[in-house]
Amino acid sequence: MSSLLSGLNPEQLEAVALPHQSALVLAGAGSGKTKVLTTRIAYLIQSGQVSPHGILAVTFTNKAAKEMLTRISTMLPINTRGMWVGTFHGLCNRMLRAHHRDAGLPQAFQILDSADQLAIIKRILKSLGADDQKYPPRQVQWFINNAKEEGLRASQVEVYDDFARKMVEFYTVYEQQCNKEGVVDFAELLLRSYELLIRNEILREHYCGRFSHILVDEFQDTNRLQYKWLKLLAGDKAAVFVVGDDDQSIYAFRGANTGNMKDFERDFRITKIIKLEQNYRSHGNILDAANTLIRNNSGRLGKNLWTSEGHGEPLRVYNAATDFDEAAFIVDEVKSLRSEGVALAQMALLYRSNAQSRVLEHALFNAALAYRVYGGMRFFDRQEIKHALAYLRLIANLDDDNALRRIINFPLRGIGARGLEQLQDEAQRQGGSLWAAMRQNYEGGTTLILDSEVKILPGRDKVPDKPKKGMEGFVAMIEALRQGCEGLPLPEVVEHMLEYSGLVAHYRAEREGADRLENLNELINAAISFVHEAEDDSLTAFLAHASLEAGEHQAGSGQDALQLMTVHSSKGLEFHTVFLSGLEEGLFPHENSRNEAGGVEEERRLMYVALTRARRRLYLSFAQSRMLHGQTRYNIPSRFLQEIPDNLLKWLQPVQKTGFRSQAPETRNRGLDVAIQKAEFGVQDRATSVRDAGASQWRIGQNVTHAKFGAGVIVSCESQGADARVQVKFSRAGTKWLSLEYAKLVPA
DNA sequence: CTATTCAGTGTTTTT
DNA sequence: CACTGAATAG
Numbered sequence: 224m225s226s227l228l229s230g231l232n233p234e235q236l237e238a239v240a241l242p243h244q245s246a247l248v249l250a251g252a253g254s255g256k257t258k259v260l261t262t263r264i265a266y267l268i269q270s271g272q273v274s275p276h277g278i279l280a281v282t283f284t285n286k287a288a289k290e291m292l293t294r295i296s297t298m299l300p301i302n303t304r305g306m307w308v309g310t311f312h313g314l315c316n317r318m319l320r321a322h323h324r325d326a327g328l329p330q331a332f333q334i335l336d337s338a339d340q341l342a343i344i345k346r347i348l349k350s351l352g353a354d355d356q357k358y359p360p361r362q363v364q365w366f367i368n369n370a371k372e373e374g375l376r377a378s379q380v381e382v383y384d385d386f387a388r389k390m391v392e393f394y395t396v397y398e399q400q401c402n403k404e405g406v407v408d409f410a411e412l413l414l415r416s417y418e419l420l421i422r423n424e425i426l427r428e429h430y431c432g433r434f435s436h437i438l439v440d441e442f443q444d445t446n447r448l449q450y451k452w453l454k455l456l457a458g459d460k461a462a463v464f465v466v467g468d469d470d471q472s473i474y475a476f477r478g479a480n481t482g483n484m485k486d487f488e489r490d491f492r493i494t495k496i497i498k499l500e501q502n503y504r505s506h507g508n509i510l511d512a513a514n515t516l517i518r519n520n521s522g523r524l525g526k527n528l529w530t531s532e533g534h535g536e537p538l539r540v541y542n543a544a545t546d547f548d549e550a551a552f553i554v555d556e557v558k559s560l561r562s563e564g565v566a567l568a569q570m571a572l573l574y575r576s577n578a579q580s581r582v583l584e585h586a587l588f589n590a591a592l593a594y595r596v597y598g599g600m601r602f603f604d605r606q607e608i609k610h611a612l613a614y615l616r617l618i619a620n621l622d623d624d625n626a627l628r629r630i631i632n633f634p635l636r637g638i639g640a641r642g643l644e645q646l647q648d649e650a651q652r653q654g655g656s657l658w659a660a661m662r663q664n665y666e667g668g669t670t671l672i673l674d675s676e677v678k679i680l681p682g683r684d685k686v687p688d689k690p691k692k693g694m695e696g697f698v699a700m701i702e703a704l705r706q707g708c709e710g711l712p713l714p715e716v717v718e719h720m721l722e723y724s725g726l727v728a729h730y731r732a733e734r735e736g737a738d739r740l741e742n743l744n745e746l747i748n749a750a751i752s753f754v755h756e757a758e759d760d761s762l763t764a765f766l767a768h769a770s771l772e773a774g775e776h777q778a779g780s781g782q783d784a785l786q787l788m789t790v791h792s793s794k795g796l797e798f799h800t801v802f803l804s805g806l807e808e809g810l811f812p813h814e815n816s817r818n819e820a821g822g823v824e825e826e827r828r829l830m831y832v833a834l835t836r837a838r839r840r841l842y843l844s845f846a847q848s849r850m851l852h853g854q855t856r857y858n859i860p861s862r863f864l865q866e867i868p869d870n871l872l873k874w875l876q877p878v879q880k881t882g883f884r885s886q887a888p889e890t891r892n893r894g895l896d897v898a899i900q901k902a903e904f905g906v907q908d909r910a911t912s913v914r915d916a917g918a919s920q921w922r923i924g925q926n927v928t929h930a931k932f933g934a935g936v937i938v939s940c941e942s943q944g945a946d947a948r949v950q951v952k953f954s955r956a957g958t959k960w961l962s963l964e965y966a967k968l969v970p971a
Numbered sequence: 972c973t974a975t976t977c978a979g980t981g982t983t984t985t986t
Numbered sequence: 987c988a989c990t991g992a993a994t995a996g
Binding site for chain 1: 972973981982983984985986
């Protein structure tokens with residue numbers, strides 16, 4: 224026992240060893256929040272106050288949940304499988320699976336991601352003949368999710384004007400459609416689970432009796448519905464232990480409500496608030512910067528981070544002429560840090576919005592630096608993966624219209640808009656799913672005789688001899704596929720589906736299909752590791768996993784690579800070195816935030832999160848001009864930069880020392896500034912050098928080598944000058960188009 | 972029905 | 987710019 228508690232500071236110790244009562248822990252960044260949470264769980268179990276069975280621990284990200292489980296299992300020799308540790312969505316999913324009947328859901332109900340949800344909404348708007356100028360689909364989506372996050376069904380939303388009345392109407396139809404298809408969106412997972420507990424007294428008492436300790440991470444990010452859910456589960460017996468930091472609340476846009484912290488104090492009659500302010504992560508200068516910045520926000524609960532370590536280095540500020548320049552600067556610094564022995568994985572490039580990763584990726588790629596992008600286009604978001612998943616979903620649940628629509632004509636089998644429309648009408652008339660309508664009209668007769676005498680299951684061959692076209696072909700294929708998958712272990716189901724559906728054949732025939740095939744292969748690997756790790760290895764569980772943990776799986780993870788991500792997804796992580804790029808007005812703070820109430824303050828908290836990710840070294844950079852929406856924009860440096868005390872900063876550009884602090888740079892001089900900068904720092908104008916190197920150097924048939932792709936031969940050329948491109952066929956990496964300006968090709 | 976092209980449009984952050 | 991939806995040619 225004592226070993227568990229050793230190494231905690233007095234405040235941490237107090238929090239961990241608190242008696243059975245509800246408590247609020249205000250934990251600053253890097254103050255050992257996760258440590259406190261996990262140690263408390265271990266302590267409660269070890270001291271016999273609760274069994275693993277009686278613990279409910281909630282986080283926001285799967286990453287955090289996983290981290291928590293691994294930490295607990297290093298502290299205690301227990302099987303964590305039966306413990307309820309996970310995200311709100313994950314736990315609600317678990318509950319709904321267990322009681323799908325009571326919740327009014329089919330047992331293989333599917334989970335919609337935002338894109339799926341939007342697709343359904345668009346379809347509904349179209350079928351209702353709604354004016355999508357007046358009612359943009361995204362806004363309808365926003366309305367529905369907001370209502371759900373408040374815990375409101377369509378019938379419960381109060382309306383005061385026609386616009387809202389219309390929105391509620393869409394919401395109603397959407398609800399009906401989802402019910403018919405047996406699908407639920409993210410918010411629905413929570414709402415259903417909540418309603419299930421409200422209505423079903425037996426279940427509620429069961430769970431309330433079970434969980435005597437409820438622990439919540441990142442409490443400042445909870446929305447109203449999540450709070451109500453927690454309150455319901457807590458009943459009047461459970462001790463609710465919440466950890467949060469109001470300064471790190473960055474999800475107001477999706478309903479997070481910091482007011483929950485105040486409500487929590489009141490509703491749970493909190494007498495004990497523990498503040499963790501000692502920071503074990505960053506050097507003093509970084510903390511000073513963060514503390515000073517966040518002090519500009521109003522209405523804080525109040526907290527000041529300190530460290531017993533030294534001040535460390537100043538924060539390095541770089542004023543780049545262009546976004547391209549900024550990327551080049553970062554690449555150079557990364558290289559030299561790496562040569563000093565800092566692992567790539569210990570460096571992070573952070574940015575406000577996903578679109579900014581492009582320039583950075585481009586520069587990194589050409590410098591042959593390994594990197595990994597979190598978020599943005601995720602593995603499970605890729606087109607080919609979504610297609611594959613749609614087949615799987617249809618196998619699991621034939622009523623999933625969304626899935627059916629996605630694949631009914633992919634690979635192409637000659638079913639067009641016309642046929643689909645007829646099908647739609649037919650389904651409407653019958654009040655059933657598309658599949659039901661389809662099967663009634665097009666069942667070929669040759670298929671699906673559920674005959675136990677059939678020795679060889681139909682559809683178990685690799686590929687149907689001749690994939691039949693049209694609706695009949697589709698129906699036959701799906702039915703054969705379903706039968707063929709019966710009884711197979713999950714990875715083989717995936718493999719069989721990939722072949723039998725024709726997806727593999729399709730991408731094999733496609734010119735640029737190599738990467739996609741690789742991803743499809745990776746999907747089989749994902750299924751294999753899922754089977755190893757998960758307690759429930761059914762297809763349905765795998766599909767839920769794919770929806771809920773979309774961000775977790777990445778092909779080629781594990782190697783030492785630079786970490787690229789948005790500031791949002793960096794929350795909870797820490798790195799030796801952090802590069803925070805794009806510190807410009809309009810970008811960070813984002814221009815949309817200026818009109819929103821409290822928008823800039825939320826952006827400031829976001830900035831606070833970004834700063835506190837760094838342990839030792841922190842780079843802040845901005846660009847005077849940046850390509851955005853296809854045109855060059857000129858931005859002034861972010862106000863947040865000016866909110867950091869001067870003495871903590873070290874400007875890396877002498878030119879700019881006199882720059883914006885004394886006076887804002889004047890637009891008309893900017894071109895000149897850039898020229899001066901280039902002259903002073905010997906920046907080579909790459910476009911010029913390419914032109915000089917000449918169009919003549921590269922010709923078809925030429926053998927070349929590329930830093931990353933290896934040896935290859937040029938198969939075609941395009942245009943001349945700065946934007947010249949060549950197509951190179953590499954022996955290993957396939958055929959690619961490369962821009963001569965950036966790709967460092969070497970003649971071989 | 973499919974492939975290609977074109978004009979229009981919109982754009983933060985995520986479970 | 988990148989993506990979508992619609993129009994048009996094949």
